[in-house]
Amino acid sequence: xxxxxxxxxxxxxxxxxxxxxxxxxxxxxxxxxxxxxxxxxxxxxxxxxxxxxxxxxxxxxxxxxxxxxxxxxxxxxxxxxxxxxxxxxxxxxxxxxxxxxxxxxxxxxxxxxxxxxxxxxxxxxxxxxxxxxxxxxxxxxxxxxxxxxxxxxxxxxxxxxxxxxxxxxxxxxxxxxxxxxxxxxxxxxxxxxxxxxxxxxxxxxxxxxxxxxxxxxxxxxxxxxxxxxxxxxxxxxxxxxxxxxxxxxxxxxxxxxxxxxxxxxxxxxxxxxxxxxxxxxxxxxxxxxxxxxxxxxxxxxxxxxxxxxxxxxxxxxxxxxxxxxxxxxxxxxxxxxxxxxxxxxxxxxxxxxxxxx
Amino acid sequence: xxxxxxxxxxxxxxxxxxxxxxxxxxxxxxxxxxxxxxxxxxxxxxxxxxxxxxxxxxxxxxxxxxxxxxxxxxxxxxxxxxxxxxxxxxxxxxxxxxxxxxxxxxxxxxxxxxxxxxxxxxxxxxxxxxxxxxxxxxxxxxxxxxxxxxxxxxxxxxxxxxxxxxxxxxxxxxxxxxxxxxxxxxxxxxxxxxxxxxxxxxxxxxxxxxxxxxxxxxxxxxxxxxxxxxxxxxxxxxxxxxxxxxxxxxxxxxxxxxxxxxxxxxxxxxxxxxxxxxxxxxxxxxxxxxxxxxxxxxxxxxxxxxxxxxxxxxxxxxxxxxxxxxxxxxxxxxxxxxxxxxxxxxxxxxxxxxxxx
Numbered sequence: 237x238x239x240x241x242x243x244x245x246x247x248x249x250x251x252x253x254x255x256x257x258x259x260x261x262x263x264x265x266x267x268x269x270x271x272x273x274x275x276x277x278x279x280x281x282x283x284x285x286x287x288x289x290x291x292x293x294x295x296x297x298x299x300x301x302x303x304x305x306x307x308x309x310x311x312x313x314x315x316x317x318x319x320x321x322x323x324x325x326x327x328x329x330x331x332x333x334x335x336x337x338x339x340x341x342x343x344x345x346x347x348x349x350x351x352x353x354x355x356x357x358x359x360x361x362x363x364x365x366x367x368x369x370x371x372x373x374x375x376x377x378x379x380x381x382x383x384x385x386x387x388x389x390x391x392x393x394x395x396x397x398x399x400x401x402x403x404x405x406x407x408x409x410x411x412x413x414x415x416x417x418x419x420x421x422x423x424x425x426x427x428x429x430x431x432x433x434x435x436x437x438x439x440x441x442x443x444x445x446x447x448x449x450x451x452x453x454x455x456x457x458x459x460x461x462x463x464x465x466x467x468x469x470x471x472x473x474x475x476x477x478x479x480x481x482x483x484x485x486x487x488x489x490x491x492x493x494x495x496x497x498x499x500x501x502x503x504x505x506x507x508x509x510x511x512x513x514x515x516x517x518x519x520x521x522x523x524x525x526x527x528x529x530x531x532x533x534x535x536x537x538x539x540x541x542x543x544x545x546x547x548x549x550x551x552x553x554x555x556x557x558x559x560x561x562x563x564x565x566x567x568x569x570x571x572x573x574x575x576x577x578x579x580x581x582x583x584x585x586x587x588x589x590x591x592x593x
Numbered sequence: 594x595x596x597x598x599x600x601x602x603x604x605x606x607x608x609x610x611x612x613x614x615x616x617x618x619x620x621x622x623x624x625x626x627x628x629x630x631x632x633x634x635x636x637x638x639x640x641x642x643x644x645x646x647x648x649x650x651x652x653x654x655x656x657x658x659x660x661x662x663x664x665x666x667x668x669x670x671x672x673x674x675x676x677x678x679x680x681x682x683x684x685x686x687x688x689x690x691x692x693x694x695x696x697x698x699x700x701x702x703x704x705x706x707x708x709x710x711x712x713x714x715x716x717x718x719x720x721x722x723x724x725x726x727x728x729x730x731x732x733x734x735x736x737x738x739x740x741x742x743x744x745x746x747x748x749x750x751x752x753x754x755x756x757x758x759x760x761x762x763x764x765x766x767x768x769x770x771x772x773x774x775x776x777x778x779x780x781x782x783x784x785x786x787x788x789x790x791x792x793x794x795x796x797x798x799x800x801x802x803x804x805x806x807x808x809x810x811x812x813x814x815x816x817x818x819x820x821x822x823x824x825x826x827x828x829x830x831x832x833x834x835x836x837x838x839x840x841x842x843x844x845x846x847x848x849x850x851x852x853x854x855x856x857x858x859x860x861x862x863x864x865x866x867x868x869x870x871x872x873x874x875x876x877x878x879x880x881x882x883x884x885x886x887x888x889x890x891x892x893x894x895x896x897x898x899x900x901x902x903x904x905x906x907x908x909x910x911x912x913x914x915x916x917x918x919x920x921x922x923x924x925x926x927x928x929x930x931x932x933x934x935x936x937x938x939x940x941x942x943x944x945x946x947x948x949x950x
Contacts, residue, residue, distance in 0.1 A: 245602055313666065316735055316742060348705075351730065351743045352823065375708065378673055385673060386708045387744060466709065 238451045242370065242390070242458050244465055250370060250394040250458065252451040254443050259358075259395055260289050266392070268329050268354070272322060273297040274315065274342040275333040276306070279360050282403050286333070286358075296322040304490055306337055307376040307383075315345050329354040329392070335361035335408075336368040336494070340383070343374025347389030355391040360400045362412025362446075363495055366419070366453035369394045371461040371471075382485070388466055396454070398446040409441070410530045411495030414477075417526055418502060419453045422476040425568030427452045432522070435529050472572050476562040477502035480581065483547045484536060492533075499532035507588045508576060509563040519567055535589060545582050595808050599727065599747070599815050601822055607727060607751040607815065609808040611800050616715075616752055617646050623749070625686050625711070629679065630654040631672065631699040632690040633663075636717050639760055643690070643715075653679040661847055663694055664733040664740075672702050686711040686749070692718035692765075693725040693851070697740070700731025704746030712748040717757045719769025719803075720852055723776070723810035726751045728818040728828075739842070745823055753811070755803040766798070767887045768852030771834075774883055775855060776810045778863075779833040782925030784809045789879070792886050829929050833919040834859035837938065840904040841893060849890075856889035864945045865933060866920040876924055892949060895942065902935050 237253040251258060262268075271293045280299050287294060298318050300306045324330075330353055332342030339357055346355035359369040375386025401409065420428030430449065431438065437445045457474065464471040481501025485492060506523055509515045527534050538544050548559060558574040559581070565571050594610040608615060619625075628650045637656050644651060655675050657663045681687075687710055689699030696714055703712035716726040732743020758766065777785030787806065788795065794802045814831065821828040838858025842849060863880055866872045884891050895901050905916060915931035916938070922928050 309666065309670065313735070320736070320738070320741070348742050348744055350741060351732065351745055373708065378670070379677070381677070384677070384707060385705050387705055388708055 238447070240451065240454050240458055243462050244372075244390055246390060248390060248392055248394070250396060250454050252396045252398065252447055252454065254397060254399040254447060256286055256289075256397055262393060262395070263290060263293065269293065270295045270324070270328045271331055272319065272324050272328055273331045273333055274300070274338060274345070275331075276300050276302040276335075276338050278302045279334045279338070283333070283360070283400070287331075295324070295328070300338065300341065302334075302337065304337060304377070304382075307340055309376060309378070309385075312341060312345060312376060315341070316349055319345070319349055324349070324353065326350045326353050329356055331356050331358060332369075332391075333358045333360065335359065335364045339364055339368050340374045340386070341376065343372070343389055343391070344376060344386055346391075347374060347387045352389070355389070357391050357394045358400075359394070359396060361404060361408055362401050362450070363408075363415050364412075365396045365398070365401070365450050366412060367415045367457065367474075369396070370454055370457045372465070373467075382482075382490075394454075396450060398443060398450055401446055402441055407493065410532055411493040413438070413530045414495030414499040414502070414527070414532050416449050416453055417523075417530075418474075418477050418498060419456050421502065421506075421523060421564055421567060422473065422562065422570035423456050423568060424452065425566075427456075428522075428526075428567050432526055435526065439530065472560060473562055473570055475560070476564065476570050477505055479548070479551060479559065479561045480504045480585070482551060483544060486547050487538065487544055488536075496533050499527050499534065500536050503527070503534045504581075504585050504588060505561060506564055508561070508581065508584050509565070511584060512563070514563055514565045514571075515567075519564070522567075535592060537589070538585065541582050541586065544585075545578050548578050548581060595804070597808065597811050597815055600819050601729075601747055603747060605747060605749055605751070607753060607811050609753045609755065609804055609811065611754060611756040611804060613643055613646075613754055619750060619752070620647060620650070626650065627652045627681070627685045628688055629676065629681050629685055630688045630690055631657070631695060631702070632688075633657050633659040633692075633695050635659045636691045636695070640690070640717070640757070644688075652681070652685070657695065657698065659691075659694065661694060661734070661739075664697055666733060666735070666742075669698060669702060669733060672698070673706055676702070676706055681706070681710065683707045683710050686713055688713050688715060689726075689748075690715045690717065692716065692721045696721055696725050697731045697743070698733065700729070700746055700748070701733060701743055703748075704731065704744045709746070712746070714748050714751045715757075716751070716753060718761060718765055719758050719807070720765075720772050721769075722753045722755065722758070722807050723769060724772045724814065724831075726753070727811055727814045729822070730824075739839075739847075751811075753807060755800060755807055758803055759798055764850065767889055768850040770795070770887045771852035771856040771859070771884070771889050773806050773810055774880075774887075775831075775834050775859060776813050778859065778880060778921055778924060779830065779919065779927035780813050780925060781809065782923075784813075785879075785883075785924050789883055792883065796887065829917060830919055830927055832917070833921065833927050834862055836905070836908060836916065836918040837861045837942070839908060840901060843904050844895065844901055845893075853890050856884050856891065857893050860884070860891045861938075861942050861945060862918060863921055865918070865938065865941045866922070868941060869920070871920055871922045871928075872924075876921070879924075892946060894946070898939050898943065901942075902939050905935050905938060 357369040372390040375383035477498040481497040484497040714726040729747040732740035834855040838854040841854040
């Protein structure tokens, strides 16, 4: 078991382990009373027994449909009503048991129901274990705009059981690996090398390797979140691959997984970096190779570049109409810049796609 | 002009003044850019010109219907959409220009739109100037349950212009005075005496007197909020008059103003304190006298005590089925207790009402 402290105003721990047995211990230690579980149908069908050893604490469970479409105000209102019906008070602990969608919904509910209840995240996907469960962001979609409403709300505990990854289907597994590769390329050369050297064991989901990469990602994220909790500056570095990636998600109406879009985004953003001589051809090739090893997409066919440019220009992260983009600078380092114009982004994507023909 | 600092993680100021002229200065000093105003029809009809000197900064305005019924999710969603339509980003400042309802709605919107925008409160009623604008609470109602959804979100500035109180109708003026009297009786003997000695000038809304009582209330609240931002202990002391008061509001379906209900609540809760010899008959009489001077109600006819007891037992503030109540102990001091049973509360109300016959 590893314990990583997140030193914010109300400090909390991220526990990385491969069993559910420390959870009960933590509940006892913190004198946690009633629990209310928010999960999704997939997770519930596999892990209905996960909480058996403290079943008597559970006063209710809300099961959402899996997928981004659940991140709607109607679902959130329905959860509020379920909590009221179960007489959930502020001292009750909500458990977010699932991937990013469950975490986003449960986090928002916990931060707003009776002005804030206790919250424990138990992320079940590699993407939520390494990324969304740490940092306190939550949210829901409105009129098709992703995460446009939400808060920053830190949980009392993030409990990462890497064993849960074992049952992930392969597409969702590699989806998470895209974010892990992102951490390596943009923030930590050692992590990138570790992935390259242990790719086969990681693909086979060896527990020790999973524990290592997950805890390294959490440590990297923790440091950044501690320095920029409210996403006003440095935290933006985590968006490597995301400026183009988010636009790809929107362009394809979310018929692509987040990690897949980020993989594509990383390639194009690295290509921009390559053209600016921020990275070498060799580094660019290593990125392509590791993405291909995990069978992640490394390009996408865009049929309407004008529309794509419009989407990029409307990104939530833009300030004063300047596009924010993160470019790698070698391996393990990246810069945040606003001096890449939308036209340049589109031209580079076109150029790279032509190169592949 | 008085400036009171609220020393939370992100400190901010409460400015108490009797003009709008310092507002522009603050905007310049803080390099505030775009403004989006949230207000209500009443305030807008009287004070549409209040922001004239920096009109060019204003990019939009949303005007709600006055009254508690606006605190609904449908209104909040409609405001989100208005903000999106006006391309409001996180660096824009929302202005909550109105009483408690406007503040509650605008505060919630500011804390959740794009995970948090800047917020300036300009409270226009005595109740919002002395109470709801300081402390960061916001919220809306769901299924008839008041403020059941909300967050703690601190503004960047609270700008209190007591001159705005001049145009308040008398019922809303005295409604606010109930909260001021609450501060005096439960927290500050000097304030209580000041109100008694200057009641006529206060009733005539002499600016200097208003400035004094408002800033004393803000100082009292600031100290408590600094020590208990999230309402986990000491902050509950501000609920003197509110345990019974909230139940009166619910019982009468909010056909009574908040301050009126608090006035009634203070009388009954003080009567319980009197029976327990926490206060003398003399203090109890002084409370009745000052409430009567401001023509506030000091009792209410309850026709269904069983239902009233049920409402008290369901109060959001209760923990583990214990009713939390604040009892005065002399003037300027109060205690939070959970050892008064619902039955005792109801019996005392009945007894006091019989005494009046």
